[in-house]
Amino acid sequence: xxxxLCLIAIVAANExxxxxxxxxxxxxxxxxxxxxxxxxxIASDAEFLRRVYLDLSGTIPTVSEFQEFMAxxxxxxxxxxxxxxxxxxxxxxxxxWFFDVTLMERRPDxxxxxxxxxxxxxxxxxxxxxxxxxxxxxxxxxxxxxxxxAAAKFFLERDMEPHLVTRDLTRIFLGRNLQCAQCHDHPSxxxxxxxxxxxxxxxxxxxxxxxNARAANAVxxxxxxxxxxxxxxxxxxxxxxxxxxxxxxxxxxxxxxLEKGKEYKPSPASAAAPASTPPKTKPAPxxxxxxxxxxxxxxxxxxxxxxxxxxxxxxxxxxxxxxxxMLGRGLIHSPEWDHEANPPSHxxxxxxxxxxxxxxxxxxxxxxxxxxxxxxxxxSSEIPESLANRESIPADRYLVAELKPLSAEHxxxxxxxxxxxTDTDRAALGPKGTEAQLDARVAPRIAPFRSTFAAPAGEPExxxxxxxxxTLFLKYGAAVRGMLAxxxxxxxxxxxxxxxxxxxxxxxxxxxxxxxxxxxVTEALGTASDRNATLAELTWALVASAEFRxxx
Amino acid sequence: MPRCDYACxxxxxxxxxxxxxxxxxxxxxxxxxxxxAPGAAKQLAxxxxxxxxxxxxGGVSQLETWDPKPNTDTxxxxxAIATSVPGTHICELLPQTAKHMHQMAxxxxxxxxxxxxxxxxxxxxxxxKPEAALEYPHIGAVTAKLLGDTSGSAxxxxxxxxxxxxxxxxxxxxxxxxxxxxAVTLGEGKPPxxxxxxxNLTVGSDAAREAFRRxxxxxxxxxxxSASTDAYxxxxxxxxxxxxxxxxxxxxxEDPKVADRYGRHDFGRHLLxxxxxxxxxxxxxxxxxxxxxxxxxxxxxxxEQLAEFDQxxxxxxxxxxxxxxxxxxxxxxMSEMGRTPKINDRYGRDHWSKAWSVALxxxxxxxxxxxxxxxxxxxxxxxxxxxxSHLFHTYLxxxxxxxxxxxxxxxxxxxxxxxxxxxxxEILA
Numbered sequence: 017x018x019x020x021l022c023l024i025a026i027v028a029a030n031e032x033x034x035x036x037x038x039x040x041x042x043x044x045x046x047x048x049x050x051x052x053x054x055x056x057x058i059a060s061d062a063e064f065l066r067r068v069y070l071d072l073s074g075t076i077p078t079v080s081e082f083q084e085f086m087a088x089x090x091x092x093x094x095x096x097x098x099x100x101x102x103x104x105x106x107x108x109x110x111x112x113w114f115f116d117v118t119l120m121e122r123r124p125d126x127x128x129x130x131x132x133x134x135x136x137x138x139x140x141x142x143x144x145x146x147x148x149x150x151x152x153x154x155x156x157x158x159x160x161x162x163x164x165x166a167a168a169k170f171f172l173e174r175d176m177e178p179h180l181v182t183r184d185l186t187r188i189f190l191g192r193n194l195q196c197a198q199c200h201d202h203p204s205x206x207x208x209x210x211x212x213x214x215x216x217x218x219x220x221x222x223x224x225x226x227x228n229a230r231a232a233n234a235v236x237x238x239x240x241x242x243x244x245x246x247x248x249x250x251x252x253x254x255x256x257x258x259x260x261x262x263x264x265x266x267x268x269x270x271x272x273x274l275e276k277g278k279e280y281k282p283s284p285a286s287a288a289a290p291a292s293t294p295p296k297t298k299p300a301p302x303x304x305x306x307x308x309x310x311x312x313x314x315x316x317x318x319x320x321x322x323x324x325x326x327x328x329x330x331x332x333x334x335x336x337x338x339x340x341x342m343l344g345r346g347l348i349h350s351p352e353w354d355h356e357a358n359p360p361s362h363x364x365x366x367x368x369x370x371x372x373x374x375x376x377x378x379x380x381x382x383x384x385x386x387x388x389x390x391x392x393x394x395x396s397s398e399i400p401e402s403l404a405n406r407e408s409i410p411a412d413r414y415l416v417a418e419l420k421p422l423s424a425e426h427x428x429x430x431x432x433x434x435x436x437x438t439d440t441d442r443a444a445l446g447p448k449g450t451e452a453q454l455d456a457r458v459a460p461r462i463a464p465f466r467s468t469f470a471a472p473a474g475e476p477e478x479x480x481x482x483x484x485x486x487t488l489f490l491k492y493g494a495a496v497r498g499m500l501a502x503x504x505x506x507x508x509x510x511x512x513x514x515x516x517x518x519x520x521x522x523x524x525x526x527x528x529x530x531x532x533x534x535x536x537v538t539e540a541l542g543t544a545s546d547r548n549a550t551l552a553e554l555t556w557a558l559v560a561s562a563e564f565r566x567x568x
Numbered sequence: 569m570p571r572c573d574y575a576c577x578x579x580x581x582x583x584x585x586x587x588x589x590x591x592x593x594x595x596x597x598x599x600x601x602x603x604x605a606p607g608a609a610k611q612l613a614x615x616x617x618x619x620x621x622x623x624x625x626g627g628v629s630q631l632e633t634w635d636p637k638p639n640t641d642t643x644x645x646x647x648a649i650a651t652s653v654p655g656t657h658i659c660e661l662l663p664q665t666a667k668h669m670h671q672m673a674x675x676x677x678x679x680x681x682x683x684x685x686x687x688x689x690x691x692x693x694x695x696x697k698p699e700a701a702l703e704y705p706h707i708g709a710v711t712a713k714l715l716g717d718t719s720g721s722a723x724x725x726x727x728x729x730x731x732x733x734x735x736x737x738x739x740x741x742x743x744x745x746x747x748x749x750x751a752v753t754l755g756e757g758k759p760p761x762x763x764x765x766x767x768n769l770t771v772g773s774d775a776a777r778e779a780f781r782r783x784x785x786x787x788x789x790x791x792x793x794s795a796s797t798d799a800y801x802x803x804x805x806x807x808x809x810x811x812x813x814x815x816x817x818x819x820x821x822e823d824p825k826v827a828d829r830y831g832r833h834d835f836g837r838h839l840l841x842x843x844x845x846x847x848x849x850x851x852x853x854x855x856x857x858x859x860x861x862x863x864x865x866x867x868x869x870x871x872e873q874l875a876e877f878d879q880x881x882x883x884x885x886x887x888x889x890x891x892x893x894x895x896x897x898x899x900x901x902m903s904e905m906g907r908t909p910k911i912n913d914r915y916g917r918d919h920w921s922k923a924w925s926v927a928l929x930x931x932x933x934x935x936x937x938x939x940x941x942x943x944x945x946x947x948x949x950x951x952x953x954x955x956x957s958h959l960f961h962t963y964l965x966x967x968x969x970x971x972x973x974x975x976x977x978x979x980x981x982x983x984x985x986x987x988x989x990x991x992x993x994e995i996l997a
Contacts, residue, residue: 180700195701196980353978398791419794472740472747474703480796482803483747484724484810485737488762491807497766532787536780553769553777560804561784562797 036372037389043365044392048413054403056416059396061086063568066526068098068388070422070567071342073106074113076430079522098388102381105451111141111380113425114341119154119170119188122466122473127172127232128165136166147334147378148323151189155319158236160307171220171236175229182217187476189322190264191333191354200248205355210246215262218244219318226307237307238315240279261314263321264329272312281309325374329354335369336360338380342387344418344567345411350478361412393417397568419566421480426567428465432458434524434559436502464495490560500559504551513538516551524558617931617967618846618897619711621693621854622839622881624873625731626861627685629907629917631946632659632870634925635676640945642909644867653936661874664882670936671885671894672929673995677940677949680905680956683919685861688904693741695960695971696986702743707900707963708852709742709749710984714969716749721849722809723816724752724760728854729838735761744977751854757838759817763810778808816848817841826887830880839880843887846897860903864914885929898931898966902959909946923949926959928995932966937995957989965991 034042045051059067065085069077077085085097101107115137125133140150159168174180179198186194194202194213202208221244226237245258262268323330333354340346347360347369360366369383376382387393397417403409409416422430432438441457442449468489471477490496503523510516517537521529529537537554544550558564631637636648636659648657651669658666658674665672682688687698694704705713708726716725726741726749733755742749752760765774785801815821819841830836835857842853857877862869881901888894906924907917923942929935941951964971964985971985 177700183701193978198701202980350978399793419792419796421796468737472703472743472750475744480799481747482800483737483750484803484807485752485760487803487807488760488810491804492762492764492766492769494762494766530787536783540776540780549768549770549773550776553773554780557777557780557784560781561788562792562800563784563788565800566796568792 035389036368036386039368040365040386040390041392043362043368044390044414047362047365048410048415051413051415054400054415056396056398056400058391058394059417062527063396063398064094064394065097067417067567068094068101069106069526070420070426070430072098072101072110072384072388073104074110074426074429075106076433076526078433079519082522082526094394095389098385102385102388105455107381108138108141109451109455112137113423115141117423117470117477118337120173121184121476122470123173124473125173127159127234128169132166133169141380144379144381147373147380148330149378151330152319152323155322156316158307160235168236171223172225172234176220176223176225176236177229178217178221178223181220182213185216185220185318185322186213186264187352189333190327190329191336191348191352192264192329193352200250205353205357207355210248211257211259211262212264214244214246214257214259215264215268218259218261219314219321221314222310223315235307236315238310238313239308240274240310240312261317261321263327266321266327269314269317269321274311279310279312281311328370331374331378332366332370334378334380335373335383336366338383339369339387342384342393343414344420349412350476352476417568419568421566423477424465424469425462427469427565428462429458430564431496431499431559432461434503434564435500435555436506436523437461437499439506440502461495461499464489496559497556500552500555503555504548507551507555508548513541516541520551520554520558524555525561525563616849616851616896617715618851618853618893619707619715619963619967620842620846620897620899621707621852622877622899622901623689623693623854623856624860624877624901624903625856626859626903627688627905627907627919628860628873628903629862629866629870630676630924631907631909631917632661632867632874634658634674634927635942635946636660637909637942637944637946642911642945642947644911646867653938656936656938659874661870662878664878668882668885668929671889671933672927672935673933673937673939674925674927675939675954675959675992675995676925676942677952677954678906678924678926678956678959679949679953680921680924683905683921685904685919688919688921691956692902692904692959695957695963695989702982703740705743705745705749706741706751707960708751708854709745710964711967711969712749712852713742713745714964714984715851715967722806723813723845723848723850724810725749725850726751726852727754727845727850728752728856729754729757729841730856731834731838731858732756735759744975744982751852754817754841757819757834757841759814760810763814763817765811778804813848816844819844829883829886831876831883833876835876836880836883839884843884846888846893847891860907862907862916863912863918864916866907866911866915866917868915888930894930896931898933898963899929900959900963901927901929923947928962928966932968932997934995934997939992939994952994954992955986955989957986958992961985961989961991962996965996 048054062082065077065082069075085093088096090096112134116134120133153164153167154170157164157167159165159172171181174184183195186192192208194208194216196202197208197210197213199210201210222239222242223236224239225231225234228234243258245256247254247256260268260271321327325331333351336346336348336351336354340351347362347366348354348358349361373379373383392414395414395417397419399409399416403415411418438454438458441454445453445457468486507516507519510519514534517529517534520537521527521533540550540554541547631642631644632646636646636657637643638646638648647660649660649663649666651658651666653669656669656674658669680688680691681697682691690698693706695707696704708728712725728751730753733753735755735758736753737747737750741751754760781804785797789797819827819837822840822844827837827840830840835855838855842855845853857873860869860873885894885899888897905919905921908920910917912918923946939952940949940954942948943950961971971991972987973984974981975984976982
């Protein structure tokens with residue numbers, strides 16, 4: 017205990033002068049007795065490179081990117097590759113996946129097409145729009161303007177259904193799963209109260225989709241009246257409470273007194289489309305023109321109340337989700353259960369990250385970069401011999417890097433690369449082809465992986481599962497088989513088995529083969545009756561291996 | 569066979585809307601079953617119980633099935649016939665089924681609340697009214713989870729057979745129980761996607777590449793073994809076992825005489841396939857029969873549809889009985905709703921949830937029991953109104969499970985069955 021206190025004191029003393037990534041490492045080191053002795057060493061260059069590509073670019077390194085990095089002798093080469101990836105299209109690709117899955121949870125695209133939504137996120141990520149600005153847009157847009165309709169996807173695809181929206185606002189942005197506080201105070205989580213749930217719901221309960229939730233061009237409209245009452249199902253006296261909009265831990269908004277008959281803006285049509293807006297290509301003209309607009313909008317209060325610094329849960333949840341994206345585990349685990357009985361593994365670290373994130377203007381890119389630079393992130397996932405096995409290691413101490421299962425998107429992209437398909441794509445695009453054009457070619461191949469490997473619509477991606485369906489897809493599926501064809505042709509041009517083994521392992525597993533593996537490949541090719549077929553099956557074996565399935 | 573195709577476009581999109589595999593079409597292009605030795609017939613575990621849901625998609629008419637009202641303003645043209653249970657009559661469109669009534673029970677007083685196909689199906693399959701903020705698992709996923717662990721079968725625990733579409737995976741069916749219990753979907757009764765070894769992959773190459781994959785995994789596990797890597801590597805072993813049992817999915821392996829008894833049409837084949845799956849240790853099977861959404865020409869369509877249903881359903885009960893499996897297999901014949909007693913001006917019946925019927929047979933069911941009653945022309949329940957939640961408790965009780973217990977998703981209790989309902993004891997053995 018005294019050791020820990022002493023370490024915390026050292027941490028505090030260093031905080032002022034060290035960059036954030038160094039301070040993160042100090043906090044993590046302080047979180048375990050003899051951390052330095054017990055933690056896994058820093059990952060090898062190859063292990064680091066594959067990880068950082070998957071995490072910051074959504075891809076695995078190409079053979080030439082791998083060789084270039086391995087040949088680089090400069091001491092800051094890891095920082096260099098982090099910066100190169102983060103300033104390339106790869107970072108945009110990866111973060112679009114992250115925000116799409118986090119915000120939309122695989123809901124079908126019924127009201128905002130996928131292309132429009134991805135394009136909206138791409139622009140936001142490419143210009144590194146501050147997280148609070150992004151979320152304010154998402155919670156403010158009513159979907160009636162073509163320029164901002166994509167931002168309304170969060171509400172539109174949830175049909176503006178008050179319970180669903182309340183659940184997802186609190187889960188996704190506040191890290192608080194208040195679902196069972198709908199009917200009563202949470203039975204096992206003391207700080208999740210029914211009042212908290214309905215305080216959030218009061219922001220959105222008057223809003224609805226206009227003309228109706230089934231219309232693909234629906235917009236968000238709002239009534240001027242509607243009171244949120246609730247009764248606990250546990251309360252025998254059935255006492256009824258009434259609540260106005262309120263963030264957890266914040267103050268309830270006072271309601272204005274409006275003159276009867278003047279609750280709505282006089283001409284909804286002109287209010288929805290101000291004179292300055294040219295009345296062209298609106299996707300939802302009929303819907304927007306007649307939707308009611310109240311003088312006092314409860315929903316309009318939400319975006320600010322949610323994102324202002326006083327609502328600390330907002331930045332804290334964002335930081336924790338980004339941390340979980342990079343480290344494979346949130347400081348609060350799981351990220352939607354932030355409450356007193358489930359404290360963060362490193363409370364001071366989470367406080368530090370949260371306050372620095374706010375101080376840096378909710379800068380996601382800065383935060384990701386600082387985390388990528390830490391030793392904590394760069395630790396090996398190989399369990400040191402001194403630690404018996406993974407199950408005996410406290411997972412929340414970050415002694416050994418987590419194995420992160422590749423997401424559906426990651427897996428599809430990585431198989432496209434490993435199988436050589438993206439090489440073919442690049443050749444077809446020519447020297448002027450961009451990464452965005454390459455993505456457009458890969459996109460149709462991602463779709464079957466999404467339907468096979470992603471969590472069901474409306475559920476968070478949570479842990480690793482391997483269903484029969486997924487395994488058969490990898491084992492005999494035509495989609496995967498088709499993606500591996502190019503690699504065997506490329507390898508077939510090499511005559512030396514050692515060269516084959518090296519190319520194969522670098523292009524699929526992003527590392528050099530071991531001597532045993534060179535021997536295996538040599539033997540397989542030596543006895544092969546159909547060399548190309550053998551090369552295809554060797555490629556498959558690497559792709560189907562656990563080493564490929566996880567970001568290790 | 570004509571299909572009714574109405575404006576509400578109900579048929580299967582309600583149950584069949586999930587994404588299917590892009591690769592589904594590939595199965596047809598693959599070679600014949602030349603690779604797998606037939607799986608050794610497994611001794612069915614004596615304790616193992618199973619559930620078969622037959623889902624009459626579109627909304628079957630209770631008046632043309634389990635609750636006929638002949639000679640009334642709503643009754644339509646058909647007679648009621650005697651069954652193997654004295655005093656119990658059902659519609660004459662089910663003559664074979666009538667002979668099995670002593671093995672069956674009928675609930676004639678169901679109010680399922682919603683007249684919408686999708687919502688109705690959800691209500692019936694989950695035993696709950698939909699809640700925006702929480703998806704509940706379907707009966708098949710619930711029973712697969714609670715029953716499946718004792719079967720020792722490598723086959724997936726939850727399979728559904730749909731009349732249309734490709735094979736796929738209904739991962740949403742299992743909700744918080746997780747994808748392991750989501751239905752493997754066999755569209756048109758086709759085997760699971762990618763079950764068959766591609767023609768251009770030889771047996772020898774397949775074995776060689778598997779051996780190399782295992783070797784790589786062993787090396788990786790030396791320093792990085794975890795519960796996840798174990799689950800991943802085990803899933804390939806399971807897939808290999810299922811591939812070996814591929815013939816289970818092939819009804820053409822049945823004696824042609826048996827196939828004749830089930831009827832040479834899609835639903836007959838699908839029910840026969842269901843029997844093969846149940847025999848092989850799959851604990852939850854659902855077969856959908858389409859389409860009963862008869863907004864016009866209700867009577868003509870019910871003649872055709874129920875003829876397709878009656879024969880294979882009776883054959884199935886015979887087969888399960890002969891094999892000693894009926895005592896351990898619960899069969900539920902349900903739909904997403906019933907149909908209006910009022911006959912509309914197109915000789916149709918419309919959507920109706922207020923007073924209709926569900927039939928049950930087999931495991932845990934009191935043969936010959938009839939519970940609940942509608943009024944003389946079927947427009948209201950007059951005795952023992954039940955909801956889908958009561959039925960849900962009853963299904964679980966019939967196979968020896970307690971729906972008043974909890975699941976614990978995210979470590980918080982969620983009652984298995986709706987806590988406001990209880991089982992219908994009168995039809996339980």
